[in-house]
Amino acid sequence: MPLSPLQLYQRMLRYIVPYLGLLISSLSLSILIVLFDAVSLWFSASLVKTLFIPDLHAQASMPPALSVATVNEYLKFWTYHFIARKSVFDTLKFVCLAMASAFLLKNAGTYIKSLVITKLNLAITRDMRNDVFSHSLQLPVTYYDRNNSGRVISLVLNDVSNINASITGTFDNLLTEPFRVLFFIGVLLLINIKLSLIVFIVFPVLGYLITVISRTVRRRSKRMLEKLEGLVNILYEAVSGIRIVKMFNMHEVETGRFKTENSRFVRQSFGSTVFSALSSPLTETLGVLVAVILLWYGGRQVLAGKGFSAEDFVRFLFFLFMIFKPLKTLSGVANSLQSGFAAAERVFAILDTPREPLGKLNPQTVPAFTRQIRFAGVSFTYPGTESEVLHDISLTIRKGDVLAIVGSSGGGKSTLLDLLPRFYEISRGVISLDDTDIRSMDLVGLRHLFGIVSQETTLFNDTVFNNIAYGVERPDEKKVIEAATAAFAWEFIEKMPQGLHTIIGERGVMLSGGQRQRLAIARALLKNPPVLILDEATSALDTESERSVQHAINNLMRNRTVLVVAHRLSTIQHATSIVVLDNGAIIEQGSHEELLRLNKKYKYFYDIQFAPVKS
Numbered sequence: 001m002p003l004s005p006l007q008l009y010q011r012m013l014r015y016i017v018p019y020l021g022l023l024i025s026s027l028s029l030s031i032l033i034v035l036f037d038a039v040s041l042w043f044s045a046s047l048v049k050t051l052f053i054p055d056l057h058a059q060a061s062m063p064p065a066l067s068v069a070t071v072n073e074y075l076k077f078w079t080y081h082f083i084a085r086k087s088v089f090d091t092l093k094f095v096c097l098a099m100a101s102a103f104l105l106k107n108a109g110t111y112i113k114s115l116v117i118t119k120l121n122l123a124i125t126r127d128m129r130n131d132v133f134s135h136s137l138q139l140p141v142t143y144y145d146r147n148n149s150g151r152v153i154s155l156v157l158n159d160v161s162n163i164n165a166s167i168t169g170t171f172d173n174l175l176t177e178p179f180r181v182l183f184f185i186g187v188l189l190l191i192n193i194k195l196s197l198i199v200f201i202v203f204p205v206l207g208y209l210i211t212v213i214s215r216t217v218r219r220r221s222k223r224m225l226e227k228l229e230g231l232v233n234i235l236y237e238a239v240s241g242i243r244i245v246k247m248f249n250m251h252e253v254e255t256g257r258f259k260t261e262n263s264r265f266v267r268q269s270f271g272s273t274v275f276s277a278l279s280s281p282l283t284e285t286l287g288v289l290v291a292v293i294l295l296w297y298g299g300r301q302v303l304a305g306k307g308f309s310a311e312d313f314v315r316f317l318f319f320l321f322m323i324f325k326p327l328k329t330l331s332g333v334a335n336s337l338q339s340g341f342a343a344a345e346r347v348f349a350i351l352d353t354p355r356e357p358l359g360k361l362n363p364q365t366v367p368a369f370t371r372q373i374r375f376a377g378v379s380f381t382y383p384g385t386e387s388e389v390l391h392d393i394s395l396t397i398r399k400g401d402v403l404a405i406v407g408s409s410g411g412g413k414s415t416l417l418d419l420l421p422r423f424y425e426i427s428r429g430v431i432s433l434d435d436t437d438i439r440s441m442d443l444v445g446l447r448h449l450f451g452i453v454s455q456e457t458t459l460f461n462d463t464v465f466n467n468i469a470y471g472v473e474r475p476d477e478k479k480v481i482e483a484a485t486a487a488f489a490w491e492f493i494e495k496m497p498q499g500l501h502t503i504i505g506e507r508g509v510m511l512s513g514g515q516r517q518r519l520a521i522a523r524a525l526l527k528n529p530p531v532l533i534l535d536e537a538t539s540a541l542d543t544e545s546e547r548s549v550q551h552a553i554n555n556l557m558r559n560r561t562v563l564v565v566a567h568r569l570s571t572i573q574h575a576t577s578i579v580v581l582d583n584g585a586i587i588e589q590g591s592h593e594e595l596l597r598l599n600k601k602y603k604y605f606y607d608i609q610f611a612p613v614k615s
Contacts, residue, residue, distance in 0.1 A: 003345065003348065005337075005341055008340075008341050008345065008348070009337070009341070011344065011348060012163055012340065012344055013167065015124045015127055015128055016124065016167060018127070019120050019123055022116055022119060022120045022123075025116050026116045026117055026120065027175055029109045029110075029112060029113040029116065030113065030175070030176035031176065031179065032105075033106050033109045033110055034176065034180045034183060036103070036105050036106035036109065037106060038184070038187065039098075040099050040106065041315070041318045041322060042315065117168055120168055121168040124167060124168060125160060129156055129157075129160050131351065132155055132156050132160060132347060132350065132351065133156050135350065135351050135353075135355055136156070136350060138355035138358050139353055139355050139356070140354075140355070140356055140423075140424075140425075141423040142382070143353060146383075146384065148233045149233065149236050149237075150230065150231075150232040150233020150234070150235075150236050150237075151229050151233070152350075153232050154228055154232045154233075155229075155346060155350055157232075158225065158228055158232075158343075159225060159343040159344075159346050160343075160347060162221075162339055162340055162342075162343035165336065166336050166339060166340020166341070166343070166344075167340065170333045170340070173329055173330065174330075177326040177330050177333070178326075178330070180322075181326050181327065181330075184319045184320075184323045185323065187319050188319055188323075191312050191315060191316045191319075192298075192312065192316055195294055195298055195316060219342075220268060220271050220272035221272050221338060221342035221343070222345065222346070223268050223271075223272075224265065224269050224271075224272050224342075225342060225343060227261065227265040227268045228265055230261050230265075231258070231261045231262055231265050234258050234261055235258065238254045238257075294316075294317075294320065295317070298313050298317075301313075356443055357443055358444055360444070361444050361445070361448055362442070362444075365441075365442035366442075366445040366446075367433055367434070367436065367441050367445060367446060367449065368434065369434060369449055370399065370434055371398065371399055371435075372396055372398045372399060372433075373396070373397040373420070373432070373433055373531070373561070374430075374433075375394055375395050375396075375429070375430075375431055376394055376429055376430045377393075377394055377428065377429035377430070378393040378394070378426050378429035379391055379392055379393070379426065379427050379428040379429055380412075380424060380426050381427045388427070388584060389412050389415050389584050390415060390416060390584045391583075391584050391585045392585065393416065393429070393585075394586070395577075395579060397577075398576075399561050400560075400561055401561055401562075401576040401577060402561075402562040402564065402574070402576045402577075403563050403564070403575065403578075403579065404565075404566060404575035404577070404578045405417070405564070405578075405579050405581060406565075406569065406572070406579070406580055406581070406602065407580055407581035407582055407601075408582065411581040411582055412581055412583075413535075413565045414536075416581070417533050417535060417565065419431060420438070420450065420533070420563070421446065421447045421450050421452075421533075422439070422443060422447075425439070433449075448529070449529060449530055449531050450529050450533055451527050451529035451531070451532050451533070451556075452532075452533045452535065453517070453520050453524055453532070453535070453553070453556070454533075454535040455535060457516040457517055457519070457520045458507070458520075459507055459508035459511075459516055459519060460506075461503065461504070461505055461507075462503065462504070463500065463501045463502060464496065464499070464500050464501070464502055464504060464519065465477070465480055465500040465501055467504065467508070467519055467523065468480050468484060468500075468522045468523050468526055469523075469526060472526055472527065477500070479526060480522075480526060481500070483522040483523075483525040483526040484500075484522045486522070486552070486555045487518045487521040487555065488518055488551055488552045488555075489518035489522050489552070504519075517552075518552050521553060521555075521556050524556055525555070525556055529560070530560060531560065531562075531563070532560045532562045533562075533563050533564075534553065534563070534564040534566075535564075535565045536565050569592075569605060569606055569609055569610075570609075572592070573592045574592070575591075575592065576591070577589060577590065577591065578590065578591065578595055578602065580600075580601050580605075582601060587600070587601055588600055588601055
């Protein structure tokens with residue numbers, strides 16, 4: 001159920017709580033700035049009497065009794081006595097110095113406040129990005145099956161920035177600008193109640209217009225963020241697949257895709273700006289209309305001498321025009337809030353997505369594997385789909401066995417292996433480890449049992465050492481070298497410019513396919529898992545690389561339980577048991593010789609691969 005704007009704002013404000021000290025400092029500075037503003041304006045109006053009515057003391061008499069109606073007179077009386085000096089020139093000099101001091105203090109406060117807000121801004125952005133990134137890494141694999149990478153990147157970078165701008169740019173203003181408006185309105189009421197009541201007529205109209213505009217801004221901001229997400233995804237895909245783009249001469253096509261999506265983003269951004277930019281001129285236009293009316297009405301009273309002095313009229317206009325600035329700010333706050341709400345809906349949607357129960361590895365939660373892994377009537381359907389990918393899978397893998405899984409592409413081989421470390425949760429049946437359902441086990445402890453080497457090797461833009469030692473706390477260089485040697489990787493590592501400390505580039509781009517696979521095998525060797533999953537680890541390699549990698553895999557398989565998916569049957573002929581999957585169901589199971597004697601699907605695969613080539 002979508003969150004209301006109030007609920008969204010409450011959740012956004014939680015990120016401010018750890019920094020209440022900075023927030024209180026900002027609010028205190030804002031109040032001081034408002035007061036310095038008021039003082040400078042009050043003294044500015046006093047210049048009228050200073051310059052045009054020289055005899056201050058004669059004119060500034062104490063009102064007969066203090067009342068609401070005479071507060072303005074009392075304030076003027078004490079102001080005159082405060083600024084009065086021996087001569088009118090000394091008085092003028094004092095007023096000028098007082099105004100300059102007030103403006104100086106105001107701007108000093110504004111500068112310090114900007115530093116405080118910047119620090120608050122950066123801290124909140126850091127915390128929120130950390131939360132979104134951390135949470136996204138703990139989401140199940142099924143989330144990434146349904147959402148592209150560009151969405152997560154856009155959320156972490158762009159949506160978080162929008163939320164932060166909305167929080168830090170509005171919370172302070174929501175407290176200080178209404179205070180500023182109320183303070184200035186209070187001064188206006190003290191000066192002249194009738195004229196002040198005319199000002200209030202515009203507020204409901206202005207509030208209604210701002211509400212209508214801000215709702216439109218929220219809708220358009222959400223669409224803009226969705227278009228930005230698509231733009232980021234195209235950028236990510238094109239850059240990460242740059243070799244394919246160049247090989248197939250698709251740079252113009254990819255550029256066209258980017259331009260099209262970029263144009264859509266620009267249109268959505270402009271549409272959002274059309275409405276968000278409307279609030280400020282509307283506020284100012286209404287304000288000027290009110291000011292013109294007041295200028296005409298108040299000016300007539302001054303000229304007619306109806307108890308409204310020129311000094312009061314000038315002071316009234318000063319404070320009236322000062323009200324329009326916070327009103328414009330508040331209208332901008334409304335738009336900023338709606339943009340923030342649009343981003344918050346997307347960010348909190350990912351933060352509310354249930355995550356896997358992950359934490360630090362506790363050796364006591366790693367299950368003991370002493371006998372067997374058992375699949376009993378296991379079926380699986382991808383979330384959001386109806387057709388089953390795996391149907392009624394039942395098999396037993398004893399400790400030390402090598403189980404090979406073969407079958408046509410799309411038959412469910414890799415999916416079957418993904419169920420063991422619980423990348424996906426089964427739909428029906430039970431997977432047990434030593435007769436204990438793996439769903440009852442600690443997820444981090446369970447996954448610690450497995451090592452995975454797949455066809456698509458994942459390496460990071462880091463050193464060889466850190467790629468091999470990935471996931472190992474306080475790795476020992478000697479053990480890393482031993483693992484690299486056993487994986488037949490040391491022969492090329494020691495020839496690299498910095499050896500183990502050579503940066504290998506994004507996804508190991510500086511290495512060949514066989515070298516990348518051997519680093520992945522070295523990583524698995526260093527982890528030393530009791531159960532090894534090999535998912536077509538040699539299928540994408542040439543014959544020479546496959547031979548080197550196969551030697552490394554043979555070292556890796558020693559004294560381990562192994563589950564291997566392979567298209568090349570030559571690599572699995574010595575497996576303890578071979579399972580043939582077809583359309584998600586087991587249709588054959590046995591040793592290599594047994595399956596050949598059955599003369600069914602496995603024999604068909606074997607004959608295709610080993611049949612003599614006809615001349």
